[in-house]
Amino acid sequence: MEPKEQWIEETINSLDGFKQVTASDALKNRLKSIPITISPGIRVMVPKQSIWLAAASIALIIGINIAAIYTTQQQTTATESVEADYFTYLNQL
Amino acid sequence: MIDVVSVTALQTGSPEAFALLVDQYSDKIYRLVYSIVQRQEEAEDITQEVFTTVYTSVDRFKGDALISTWMYRIAVNKCQEFLRKQSRGKRSGKHVTYEQVQGTPQQPSSSYMHPGMELEKKERRIILSNAMNQLTEQQRIAFTMNKQEGFSYEEIAQAMNLSKSSIESLIFRARKQLQVLLAAYYDEHINR
Numbered sequence: 001m002e003p004k005e006q007w008i009e010e011t012i013n014s015l016d017g018f019k020q021v022t023a024s025d026a027l028k029n030r031l032k033s034i035p036i037t038i039s040p041g042i043r044v045m046v047p048k049q050s051i052w053l054a055a056a057s058i059a060l061i062i063g064i065n066i067a068a069i070y071t072t073q074q075q076t077t078a079t080e081s082v083e084a085d086y087f088t089y090l091n092q093l
Numbered sequence: 094m095i096d097v098v099s100v101t102a103l104q105t106g107s108p109e110a111f112a113l114l115v116d117q118y119s120d121k122i123y124r125l126v127y128s129i130v131q132r133q134e135e136a137e138d139i140t141q142e143v144f145t146t147v148y149t150s151v152d153r154f155k156g157d158a159l160i161s162t163w164m165y166r167i168a169v170n171k172c173q174e175f176l177r178k179q180s181r182g183k184r185s186g187k188h189v190t191y192e193q194v195q196g197t198p199q200q201p202s203s204s205y206m207h208p209g210m211e212l213e214k215k216e217r218r219i220i221l222s223n224a225m226n227q228l229t230e231q232q233r234i235a236f237t238m239n240k241q242e243g244f245s246y247e248e249i250a251q252a253m254n255l256s257k258s259s260i261e262s263l264i265f266r267a268r269k270q271l272q273v274l275l276a277a278y279y280d281e282h283i284n285r
Contacts, residue, residue, distance in 0.1 A: 027140065
Protein backbone atom coordinates (compact mmCIF):
# COMPACT_ATOMS: atom_id res chain seq x y z
CA MET A 1 0.00 0.00 0.00
CA GLU A 2 1.29 3.45 -0.91
CA PRO A 3 1.89 5.97 1.91
CA LYS A 4 -0.97 8.13 0.64
CA GLU A 5 -3.45 5.25 0.62
CA GLN A 6 -2.20 4.12 4.00
CA TRP A 7 -2.66 7.60 5.43
CA ILE A 8 -6.21 7.80 4.05
CA GLU A 9 -7.16 4.41 5.50
CA GLU A 10 -5.63 5.24 8.87
CA THR A 11 -7.49 8.55 8.94
CA ILE A 12 -10.80 6.90 8.08
CA ASN A 13 -10.16 4.30 10.76
CA SER A 14 -9.19 6.89 13.37
CA LEU A 15 -12.79 6.89 14.59
CA ASP A 16 -12.72 3.17 15.38
CA GLY A 17 -13.46 2.59 19.01
CA PHE A 18 -13.77 6.28 19.75
CA LYS A 19 -16.47 6.03 22.38
CA GLN A 20 -15.29 8.23 25.19
CA VAL A 21 -17.96 10.91 25.13
CA THR A 22 -20.54 10.49 27.85
CA ALA A 23 -23.55 12.48 28.98
CA SER A 24 -22.65 14.79 31.86
CA ASP A 25 -24.28 14.38 35.27
CA ALA A 26 -26.01 17.72 34.77
CA LEU A 27 -27.58 16.46 31.54
CA LYS A 28 -28.65 13.21 33.21
CA ASN A 29 -30.32 15.20 35.98
CA ARG A 30 -32.07 17.36 33.39
CA LEU A 31 -33.31 14.23 31.65
CA LYS A 32 -34.51 12.64 34.88
CA SER A 33 -36.51 15.75 35.71
CA ILE A 34 -38.50 15.55 32.47
CA PRO A 35 -41.49 13.80 34.17
CA ILE A 36 -41.59 16.62 36.73
CA THR A 37 -41.24 19.50 34.28
CA ILE A 38 -43.77 18.17 31.78
CA SER A 39 -47.36 18.78 32.73
CA PRO A 40 -49.26 15.51 33.28
CA GLY A 41 -51.97 16.86 30.98
CA ILE A 42 -49.68 16.56 28.00
CA ARG A 43 -49.49 12.80 28.40
CA VAL A 44 -53.26 12.35 28.22
CA MET A 45 -53.90 10.72 24.89
CA VAL A 46 -57.16 11.38 23.05
CA PRO A 47 -58.66 8.06 21.94
CA LYS A 48 -58.97 7.63 18.18
CA GLN A 49 -62.71 6.88 18.58
CA SER A 50 -63.24 10.32 20.08
CA ILE A 51 -61.32 11.96 17.25
CA TRP A 52 -63.48 10.20 14.65
CA LEU A 53 -66.63 11.03 16.60
CA ALA A 54 -65.66 14.70 16.72
CA ALA A 55 -64.82 14.71 12.99
CA ALA A 56 -68.17 13.03 12.16
CA SER A 57 -70.03 15.55 14.33
CA ILE A 58 -68.34 18.48 12.60
CA ALA A 59 -69.12 16.97 9.18
CA LEU A 60 -72.77 16.48 10.22
CA ILE A 61 -73.07 20.08 11.44
CA ILE A 62 -71.57 21.38 8.19
CA GLY A 63 -73.96 19.16 6.20
CA ILE A 64 -77.02 20.38 8.14
CA ASN A 65 -75.94 23.99 7.62
CA ILE A 66 -75.50 23.53 3.87
CA ALA A 67 -78.89 21.83 3.65
CA ALA A 68 -80.50 24.63 5.68
CA ILE A 69 -78.97 27.32 3.47
CA TYR A 70 -80.11 25.47 0.34
CA THR A 71 -83.67 25.07 1.68
CA THR A 72 -83.83 28.74 2.76
CA GLN A 73 -82.67 29.84 -0.68
CA GLN A 74 -85.34 27.70 -2.35
CA GLN A 75 -88.04 29.07 -0.02
CA THR A 76 -86.94 32.66 -0.77
CA THR A 77 -87.10 32.00 -4.50
CA ALA A 78 -90.59 30.48 -4.12
CA THR A 79 -91.79 33.48 -2.05
CA GLU A 80 -90.33 35.91 -4.57
CA SER A 81 -92.12 34.00 -7.34
CA VAL A 82 -95.48 34.18 -5.53
CA GLU A 83 -95.00 37.89 -4.89
CA ALA A 84 -94.13 38.50 -8.56
CA ASP A 85 -97.23 36.60 -9.67
CA TYR A 86 -99.36 38.63 -7.26
CA PHE A 87 -98.03 41.98 -8.53
CA THR A 88 -98.48 40.86 -12.13
CA TYR A 89 -102.08 39.98 -11.27
CA LEU A 90 -102.58 43.42 -9.61
CA ASN A 91 -101.10 45.17 -12.63
CA GLN A 92 -103.43 43.30 -14.94
CA LEU A 93 -106.40 44.55 -12.90
CA MET B 94 -28.96 -5.23 23.13
CA ILE B 95 -31.21 -6.00 26.10
CA ASP B 96 -34.06 -3.74 27.07
CA VAL B 97 -34.36 -3.96 30.83
CA VAL B 98 -36.73 -1.03 31.12
CA SER B 99 -40.35 -2.02 31.44
CA VAL B 100 -42.32 -0.39 28.64
CA THR B 101 -45.53 -0.96 30.58
CA ALA B 102 -44.13 0.98 33.53
CA LEU B 103 -43.05 3.77 31.19
CA GLN B 104 -46.49 3.90 29.64
CA THR B 105 -48.05 4.43 33.05
CA GLY B 106 -45.77 7.46 33.46
CA SER B 107 -43.61 5.98 36.20
CA PRO B 108 -40.77 8.43 37.01
CA GLU B 109 -38.70 5.51 38.37
CA ALA B 110 -38.96 3.63 35.07
CA PHE B 111 -38.06 6.80 33.21
CA ALA B 112 -35.04 7.37 35.46
CA LEU B 113 -33.95 3.79 34.69
CA LEU B 114 -34.34 4.52 30.99
CA VAL B 115 -32.16 7.62 31.39
CA ASP B 116 -29.52 5.61 33.25
CA GLN B 117 -29.50 2.94 30.57
CA TYR B 118 -29.63 5.03 27.42
CA SER B 119 -28.53 8.62 28.07
CA ASP B 120 -24.86 7.92 27.28
CA LYS B 121 -25.68 5.95 24.13
CA ILE B 122 -28.15 8.50 22.80
CA TYR B 123 -25.93 11.46 23.70
CA ARG B 124 -22.89 9.83 22.08
CA LEU B 125 -24.84 9.08 18.90
CA VAL B 126 -26.26 12.60 18.72
CA TYR B 127 -22.92 14.20 19.55
CA SER B 128 -21.10 12.15 16.94
CA ILE B 129 -23.56 13.37 14.30
CA VAL B 130 -24.02 17.03 15.22
CA GLN B 131 -20.53 17.52 16.73
CA ARG B 132 -21.66 20.39 18.94
CA GLN B 133 -21.80 19.86 22.67
CA GLU B 134 -24.62 22.26 23.55
CA GLU B 135 -26.80 21.18 20.64
CA ALA B 136 -26.11 17.52 21.37
CA GLU B 137 -27.35 18.04 24.94
CA ASP B 138 -30.45 19.91 23.76
CA ILE B 139 -31.25 17.26 21.16
CA THR B 140 -30.73 14.47 23.70
CA GLN B 141 -33.21 16.24 25.98
CA GLU B 142 -35.66 16.56 23.09
CA VAL B 143 -35.29 12.83 22.39
CA PHE B 144 -36.08 11.85 25.97
CA THR B 145 -38.95 14.35 26.14
CA THR B 146 -40.42 12.82 22.98
CA VAL B 147 -39.96 9.35 24.44
CA TYR B 148 -41.76 10.38 27.62
CA THR B 149 -44.67 12.07 25.87
CA SER B 150 -45.06 9.49 23.09
CA VAL B 151 -44.35 6.20 24.81
CA ASP B 152 -48.09 5.46 24.74
CA ARG B 153 -47.78 5.14 20.96
CA PHE B 154 -44.88 2.68 21.20
CA LYS B 155 -46.41 -0.64 20.15
CA GLY B 156 -43.53 -2.86 21.15
CA ASP B 157 -42.93 -4.19 17.63
CA ALA B 158 -39.24 -3.26 17.99
CA LEU B 159 -36.84 -2.80 20.86
CA ILE B 160 -37.36 0.44 22.71
CA SER B 161 -33.70 1.22 22.00
CA THR B 162 -34.37 0.98 18.24
CA TRP B 163 -37.33 3.31 18.63
CA MET B 164 -35.23 5.77 20.62
CA TYR B 165 -32.40 5.68 18.08
CA ARG B 166 -34.96 6.39 15.35
CA ILE B 167 -36.20 9.44 17.27
CA ALA B 168 -32.61 10.56 17.83
CA VAL B 169 -31.72 10.19 14.14
CA ASN B 170 -34.84 12.14 13.13
CA LYS B 171 -33.95 14.94 15.54
CA CYS B 172 -30.39 15.01 14.21
CA GLN B 173 -31.66 15.17 10.63
CA GLU B 174 -33.91 18.10 11.59
CA PHE B 175 -30.92 19.81 13.17
CA LEU B 176 -28.66 19.24 10.17
CA ARG B 177 -31.33 20.58 7.84
CA LYS B 178 -31.77 23.68 9.97
CA GLN B 179 -28.00 24.05 10.18
CA SER B 180 -27.61 23.78 6.42
CA ARG B 181 -30.18 26.54 6.04
CA GLY B 182 -28.10 28.62 8.41
CA LYS B 183 -30.88 29.03 10.92
CA ARG B 184 -29.01 27.61 13.84
CA SER B 185 -25.60 28.42 15.19
CA GLY B 186 -23.64 27.41 18.22
CA LYS B 187 -20.28 26.86 19.73
CA HIS B 188 -18.40 24.21 17.83
CA VAL B 189 -16.61 21.94 20.25
CA THR B 190 -14.27 19.52 18.57
CA TYR B 191 -13.48 15.99 19.64
CA GLU B 192 -10.17 17.28 20.82
CA GLN B 193 -11.76 19.74 23.21
CA VAL B 194 -14.19 17.17 24.55
CA GLN B 195 -11.52 14.58 24.99
CA GLY B 196 -9.49 17.04 26.99
CA THR B 197 -12.18 17.54 29.62
CA PRO B 198 -11.79 15.67 32.91
CA GLN B 199 -15.15 13.92 32.49
CA GLN B 200 -13.90 11.87 29.57
CA PRO B 201 -10.65 10.27 30.61
CA SER B 202 -8.85 8.17 28.07
CA SER B 203 -9.64 4.52 28.56
CA SER B 204 -6.30 3.23 27.34
CA TYR B 205 -2.81 4.64 27.49
CA MET B 206 -1.26 5.89 24.28
CA HIS B 207 2.02 7.65 23.65
CA PRO B 208 1.39 11.45 23.69
CA GLY B 209 2.81 11.82 20.17
CA MET B 210 0.59 9.09 18.79
CA GLU B 211 -2.39 10.45 20.72
CA LEU B 212 -1.84 13.92 19.24
CA GLU B 213 -1.55 12.53 15.74
CA LYS B 214 -4.76 10.54 16.19
CA LYS B 215 -6.56 13.65 17.41
CA GLU B 216 -5.39 15.53 14.34
CA ARG B 217 -6.59 12.71 12.10
CA ARG B 218 -9.99 12.77 13.77
CA ILE B 219 -10.29 16.50 13.19
CA ILE B 220 -9.31 16.11 9.52
CA LEU B 221 -11.79 13.27 9.16
CA SER B 222 -14.48 15.24 10.98
CA ASN B 223 -14.05 18.16 8.57
CA ALA B 224 -14.24 15.79 5.61
CA MET B 225 -17.36 14.15 7.04
CA ASN B 226 -19.05 17.54 7.18
CA GLN B 227 -18.93 17.55 3.40
CA LEU B 228 -20.87 14.31 3.08
CA THR B 229 -24.61 14.31 2.51
CA GLU B 230 -26.74 14.25 5.61
CA GLN B 231 -27.73 10.59 5.21
CA GLN B 232 -24.21 9.45 4.31
CA ARG B 233 -22.84 11.22 7.37
CA ILE B 234 -25.38 9.70 9.75
CA ALA B 235 -25.04 6.18 8.35
CA PHE B 236 -21.25 6.33 8.28
CA THR B 237 -21.02 7.75 11.81
CA MET B 238 -23.41 5.17 13.22
CA ASN B 239 -21.49 2.34 11.60
CA LYS B 240 -17.91 3.47 11.91
CA GLN B 241 -17.93 5.36 15.17
CA GLU B 242 -20.75 3.80 17.15
CA GLY B 243 -20.47 0.28 15.79
CA PHE B 244 -24.11 -0.12 14.79
CA SER B 245 -24.84 -2.95 12.37
CA TYR B 246 -26.35 -2.21 8.94
CA GLU B 247 -29.61 -3.71 10.20
CA GLU B 248 -29.73 -1.42 13.23
CA ILE B 249 -28.92 1.65 11.12
CA ALA B 250 -31.60 0.65 8.61
CA GLN B 251 -34.17 0.47 11.40
CA ALA B 252 -33.08 3.78 12.91
CA MET B 253 -33.05 5.60 9.57
CA ASN B 254 -36.15 3.86 8.26
CA LEU B 255 -34.34 2.67 5.14
CA SER B 256 -33.55 -0.73 3.65
CA LYS B 257 -30.38 -2.56 4.55
CA SER B 258 -29.15 -2.31 0.95
CA SER B 259 -29.68 1.47 1.02
CA ILE B 260 -27.52 1.68 4.13
CA GLU B 261 -24.80 -0.45 2.52
CA SER B 262 -24.87 1.87 -0.48
CA LEU B 263 -24.81 5.01 1.69
CA ILE B 264 -21.81 3.80 3.67
CA PHE B 265 -19.99 2.65 0.53
CA ARG B 266 -20.51 6.04 -1.13
CA ALA B 267 -19.56 7.88 2.06
CA ARG B 268 -16.31 5.93 2.21
CA LYS B 269 -15.54 6.65 -1.45
CA GLN B 270 -16.27 10.33 -1.00
CA LEU B 271 -14.07 10.48 2.11
CA GLN B 272 -11.23 8.80 0.22
CA VAL B 273 -11.47 11.50 -2.47
CA LEU B 274 -11.62 14.34 0.07
CA LEU B 275 -8.77 12.95 2.16
CA ALA B 276 -6.63 12.34 -0.93
CA ALA B 277 -7.05 16.01 -1.85
CA TYR B 278 -6.13 17.00 1.72
CA TYR B 279 -3.06 14.73 1.61
CA ASP B 280 -1.87 16.25 -1.67
CA GLU B 281 -2.40 19.79 -0.41
CA HIS B 282 -1.13 19.60 3.17
CA ILE B 283 1.00 16.54 3.70
CA ASN B 284 2.72 15.54 0.49
CA ARG B 285 3.94 18.98 -0.53
